[in-house]
Amino acid sequence: MATWGLILETTVGLGERKHTEAYVIAQVEGEREMALAELERRARAYTPEHPRSPKRRRLFRDGDGFLLIVDGAWQSHATRFSAAELMDDTDRPAPAERVGDEPLATTPEFPPPPPPSVERDEDGVPVRPAWLGRTDLP
Numbered sequence: 001m002a003t004w005g006l007i008l009e010t011t012v013g014l015g016e017r018k019h020t021e022a023y024v025i026a027q028v029e030g031e032r033e034m035a036l037a038e039l040e041r042r043a044r045a046y047t048p049e050h051p052r053s054p055k056r057r058r059l060f061r062d063g064d065g066f067l068l069i070v071d072g073a074w075q076s077h078a079t080r081f082s083a084a085e086l087m088d089d090t091d092r093p094a095p096a097e098r099v100g101d102e103p104l105a106t107t108p109e110f111p112p113p114p115p116p117s118v119e120r121d122e123d124g125v126p127v128r129p130a131w132l133g134r135t136d137l138p
Contacts, residue, residue: 003086004028004035010079035083043068043081050077052133
């Protein structure tokens with residue numbers, strides 16, 4: 001049975017500090033189709049930090065992944081989601097041993113990617129408060 005890494009690639013930072021970072025957002029044990037279904041679910045639910053005022057959202061399927069393009073007032077922002085088979089992992093835990101008829105434990109889901117780098121003023125205080133723009137607050 002294959003292990004699939006669900007990978008998110010996005011641009012973080014502002015201005016000259018913009019760069020692309022990749023995160024393994026989850027691992028799926030099983031068939032490729034199962035991994036792609038989970039990847040699609042996550043791509044549809046994903047809300048990127050930028051743009052702050054989205055005007056249009058488009059999700060494209062591309063081979064073994066998806067491309068999310070969100071148009072903002074001034075710029076478009078893209079996030080790529082891909083499924084890739086795990087070939088080697090130097091920090092992979094040893095496989096669980098089967099005891100009797102008990103099923104093997106499933107691969108734990110990895111935590112979400114860390115927040116993008118935060119722009120700070122000269123005193124180290126974030127320019128934009130972390131709560132600004134959150135939809136889960138009253």
